[in-house]
Amino acid sequence: MTASGMTAHDRGLPRTSTVAVVGTGTMGQGIAQVALAAGHPVRLYDAAPGRAAQAAEAIAARLGRLVAKGALAAADRDAALGRLAPVDRLADLADTELAVEAILEELGAKQQLFTALESVVSDRCLLATNTSSLSVTAVAGALRRPGRLVGLHFFNPAPVLPLVEVVRGFATDPAAADRAYDTVAAWGKTPVRCADTPGFIVNRIARPFYAEAFRVYEEGGADPATIDAVLRESGGFRMGPFELTDLIGQDVNEAVTRSVWESLFHDPKFTPSLAQRRLVEAGLYGRKTGRGWYDHTEGAPRPRPHTAEPCDAPEKLALHGDPGPAAGLVPLIEEAGITLTREAGPGGFFELPDGTRLSLTDGSAATMDPFGPGIRFDLALDYRTAGRIALAPSETAAPEAVAAATGLFQALGKQVSVVGDLPGMIVGRTVAMLVDFATDAVARGVASAGDIDTAMRAGVNYPRGPLHWGRQLGAGWVRDVLENLHGACPTGRYAPSQALVRRAASEGKLL
Numbered sequence: 257m258t259a260s261g262m263t264a265h266d267r268g269l270p271r272t273s274t275v276a277v278v279g280t281g282t283m284g285q286g287i288a289q290v291a292l293a294a295g296h297p298v299r300l301y302d303a304a305p306g307r308a309a310q311a312a313e314a315i316a317a318r319l320g321r322l323v324a325k326g327a328l329a330a331a332d333r334d335a336a337l338g339r340l341a342p343v344d345r346l347a348d349l350a351d352t353e354l355a356v357e358a359i360l361e362e363l364g365a366k367q368q369l370f371t372a373l374e375s376v377v378s379d380r381c382l383l384a385t386n387t388s389s390l391s392v393t394a395v396a397g398a399l400r401r402p403g404r405l406v407g408l409h410f411f412n413p414a415p416v417l418p419l420v421e422v423v424r425g426f427a428t429d430p431a432a433a434d435r436a437y438d439t440v441a442a443w444g445k446t447p448v449r450c451a452d453t454p455g456f457i458v459n460r461i462a463r464p465f466y467a468e469a470f471r472v473y474e475e476g477g478a479d480p481a482t483i484d485a486v487l488r489e490s491g492g493f494r495m496g497p498f499e500l501t502d503l504i505g506q507d508v509n510e511a512v513t514r515s516v517w518e519s520l521f522h523d524p525k526f527t528p529s530l531a532q533r534r535l536v537e538a539g540l541y542g543r544k545t546g547r548g549w550y551d552h553t554e555g556a557p558r559p560r561p562h563t564a565e566p567c568d569a570p571e572k573l574a575l576h577g578d579p580g581p582a583a584g585l586v587p588l589i590e591e592a593g594i595t596l597t598r599e600a601g602p603g604g605f606f607e608l609p610d611g612t613r614l615s616l617t618d619g620s621a622a623t624m625d626p627f628g629p630g631i632r633f634d635l636a637l638d639y640r641t642a643g644r645i646a647l648a649p650s651e652t653a654a655p656e657a658v659a660a661a662t663g664l665f666q667a668l669g670k671q672v673s674v675v676g677d678l679p680g681m682i683v684g685r686t687v688a689m690l691v692d693f694a695t696d697a698v699a700r701g702v703a704s705a706g707d708i709d710t711a712m713r714a715g716v717n718y719p720r721g722p723l724h725w726g727r728q729l730g731a732g733w734v735r736d737v738l739e740n741l742h743g744a745c746p747t748g749r750y751a752p753s754q755a756l757v758r759r760a761a762s763e764g765k766l767l
């Protein structure tokens with residue numbers, strides 16, 4: 257509700273307005289179901305003969321299952337089906353006021369369709385494309401009136417997932433984008449506004465979630481099961497990147513990565529993974545082919561994460577300086593009955609009884625530590641609730657020190673995964689990159705900070721919006737991690753964005 261008392265319901269498309277869905281495959285059916293549930297009459301059109309009628313039957317079957325589960329009243333199902341009409345000709349869409357396109361992902365086909373639609377519908381009709389990777393500006397490029405075309409990027413399955421990215425093409429009339437936004441909000445969805453940039457919000461900012469995990473694997477840091485477990489149990493992500501891409505399909509996920517990378521003129525921050533390319537070349541797409549990173553065939557054993565055997569915890573530790581984002585460990589150590597002495601001065605590390613430094617990853621390898629062979633531990637979303645912590649000992653760390661560090665985290669109730677000494681470890685480098693991508697996207701006008709955090713939570717279930725996460729960690733910490741990673745791997749991939757560098761500098765001044 258705004259000051260004028262108008263709600264999204266009032267500003268969006270009236271419920272009596274007819275919505276057309278063109279292309280009635282997976283997404284078209286889902287979008288049609290959402291528009292029906294919101295009360296609109298819906299027309300279905302598909303180029304393949306009989307496909308629209310099949311889609312209507314599939315939607316009826318889905319609504320029937322909702323009735324059987326008690327999630328929908330039979331009378332509402334009947335009313336919805338009474339408003340649903342498959343049609344055979346584009347001309348039958350003449351009186352629609354919103355036409356959502358969900359045909360194949362091909363620019364020429366989409367341009368042709370919208371050109372044909374434009375000559376059929378009235379000037380009032382809003383046009384929307386559900387493209388996930390094409391430029392909305394290019395899709396509208398062939399139109400007489402490109403101002404009324406917006407991107408409405410629904411996520412699969414559209415009736416279940418709340419997020420819809422409302423994309424303004426270069427020529428999109430702001431009033432058209434507002435109308436589309438209000439309409440999907442009135443449909444009960446969670447719309448976010450974004451500019452027409454490759455990957456929009458989610459498919460742009462999520463890239464490092466996959467890419468960093470694949471890199472840790474490629475560089476021999478850990479195996480997929482361990483990386484997935486660390487990102488789930490320490491990072492708080494619902495699924496790890498290996499299991500998630502097996503679910504999405506390696507072909508689909510890699511195509512998105514390549515498309516964003518190519519659209520951004522091969523920006524090194526978006527470079528795809530060679531290991532994933534090989535999976536795609538081998539036809540190992542994931543669950544749908546029975547194998548991807550994991551073997552999904554019936555009865556195949558699921559690899560388990562590497563988990564350290566029980567070790568003795570040290571009786572005492574010294575904390576030097578400010579532990580920064582690892583401060584949450586301090587009360588846990590004290591609650592576990594381990595004596596913690598505090599030493600003033602620079603540092604930000606725990607000193608084990610043998611003098612070994614145990615420190616939160618800072619984006620550099622433990623082996624490069626100028627103070628001798630140290631041990632790094634990974635970032636956690638919340639050290640209290642984390643079920644697992646990754647440790648990376650330097651190549652010359654004493655086995656007794658590794659055992660003491662392992663025992664320490666075990667005494668705090670965590671499983672421990674000892675991984676290779678890779679800079680930034682697993683959660684640390686992933687989150688630092690997500691924060692940087694999100695900070696950079698705000699600066700470039702891709703979307704507002706609030707919309708980015710909403711999109712990453714509602715669209716891909718992140719446990720915390722990346723900008724919120726960045727504020728908690730401090731931009732200075734994130735910048736330092738990335739600068740150290742950049743030092744270790746100077747390809748440009750890890751160079752912190754100018755926006756992050758500025759944020760870190762101003763953060764210091766604001767203190």
Ligand SMILES: NC(=O)c1ccc[n+]([C@@H]2O[C@H](COP(=O)([O-])OP(=O)(O)OC[C@H]3O[C@@H](n4cnc5c(N)ncnc54)[C@H](O)[C@@H]3O)[C@@H](O)[C@H]2O)c1
Nearest residue numbers: 279280281282283284302303304358359360361387388412
């Ligand atoms: N599947 C997803 O997870 C997902 C998520 C978000 C967005 N998208 C986007 O949604 C769109 C549709 O994807 P999908 O997975 O539903 O595809 P799909 O293959 O399931 O369905 C596409 C349908 O479009 C029809 N079609 C093709 N050309 C047509 C034309 N010229 N006119 C009318 N109908 C035509 C086909 O017959 C088919 O029924 C694509 O742009 C895709 O990138 C897909």
